[in-house]
Amino acid sequence: MKQTVLVSGGAGYIGSHTTVELIEAGFNVVVIDNLSNSEASALDGVRQITGKDFPFEVVDCCDKAALEEVFKKYEFDSVIHFAAFKAVGESVAEPLKYYGNNLNSFCNIIELMNKYGRHNVLFSSSATVYGEPEELPVTEQSMRQPATSPYGNTKQMCEDILRDCVKAYNKDGNGLKGIALRYFNPIGAHPSALIGELPRGVPNNLVPFITQTAAGVRECLSVFGDDYDTPDGSCQRDYIDVVDLAKAHVVAIKRLVDGKNKANYEIFNIGTGRAVSVLELVNAFEKVNNLKLNYKIAPRRAGDVTAIWADPTQANNELGWKAERTVEETLASAWAWEKHVRGIE
Numbered sequence: 001m002k003q004t005v006l007v008s009g010g011a012g013y014i015g016s017h018t019t020v021e022l023i024e025a026g027f028n029v030v031v032i033d034n035l036s037n038s039e040a041s042a043l044d045g046v047r048q049i050t051g052k053d054f055p056f057e058v059v060d061c062c063d064k065a066a067l068e069e070v071f072k073k074y075e076f077d078s079v080i081h082f083a084a085f086k087a088v089g090e091s092v093a094e095p096l097k098y099y100g101n102n103l104n105s106f107c108n109i110i111e112l113m114n115k116y117g118r119h120n121v122l123f124s125s126s127a128t129v130y131g132e133p134e135e136l137p138v139t140e141q142s143m144r145q146p147a148t149s150p151y152g153n154t155k156q157m158c159e160d161i162l163r164d165c166v167k168a169y170n171k172d173g174n175g176l177k178g179i180a181l182r183y184f185n186p187i188g189a190h191p192s193a194l195i196g197e198l199p200r201g202v203p204n205n206l207v208p209f210i211t212q213t214a215a216g217v218r219e220c221l222s223v224f225g226d227d228y229d230t231p232d233g234s235c236q237r238d239y240i241d242v243v244d245l246a247k248a249h250v251v252a253i254k255r256l257v258d259g260k261n262k263a264n265y266e267i268f269n270i271g272t273g274r275a276v277s278v279l280e281l282v283n284a285f286e287k288v289n290n291l292k293l294n295y296k297i298a299p300r301r302a303g304d305v306t307a308i309w310a311d312p313t314q315a316n317n318e319l320g321w322k323a324e325r326t327v328e329e330t331l332a333s334a335w336a337w338e339k340h341v342r343g344i345e
């Protein structure tokens, strides 16, 4: 029998790419999204890529009554919970927006999963939980550091909510099971260029800023700091292709569905294991797309960690998952998507 997965936040950047991969892996999907930071047109892209239709409901996970209707209406055993706010700076300015939304929505999901006997949940966590790491690369056993933003704090708190709920609501081995995927820096777009990242306003993240600068929407990219203690002085990150990341969700949900999980709550780093600096990324973007990017060195951005990259061994061995696309392929896909959005030939 085909398994069905409820995808919350399925119209968003990672949600839409994961919906494609789920459908292509043979899952049925039900998508919900409140469209607060996404466009329903992303789901048209998903339909176009997969050639499949699927139910979509505009629902806010904080609206428990509306969410409950979804649980009553559809049969699904698994939930992938993407729906959350994700802008670090905004979370510092408006902490209650982040605590209210990101915590309540996840609590509602878990509560209704228990009530309706739906047992498998994936949570979108982040490398932000490691803060400024004491050792590199970080493993799942590396210490979490105190969160440096309310956004990061909601990721830590949701991980803890999941850990505690699994413990409380799965005493007989037949209840709630969860996996937290700690994403490193997701970038790029689907190779079809039919879906990709759609930031509203001025992008906070590096790659959308790069592609918008290349498209002439932004005048100049600021490289935030070239005096860090790294080989070229700019920060280092582990940039993970969004399609590779989406595929990690498929294998993680299969692990839960097939009962292959080794504990009722598990955590996996989803990264490449590769450290890439801001300047290296800019150079690779210029080279692979054969263009010159207008950029300048600017002061450090408050709150940025110097360097972080993943040890993905656990995901490689336990999930049988490995990042496959090269940074160059990913940066080419990011540019193809930006050109599609802007109507550039």
Ligand code: UD1
Residues within 6 Å of the ligand: 086, 087, 088, 126, 127, 128, 149, 151, 152, 184, 185, 204, 205, 206, 207, 209, 221, 222, 223, 224, 225, 235, 236, 237, 278, 301, 303, 304, 305
């Ligand atoms: C942040 C969050 C991360 C979240 C991710 C996606 C923290 C510490 N990090 O990652 O949890 O999942 O966003 O929302 O909470 N940069 C520039 N110029 C720019 C933009 C960025 O030089 O215009 C640099 C930054 O200094 C950084 C790198 O590019 O070194 C990556 O930045 P960004 O894409 O914003 O991601 P993170 O801050 O690493």
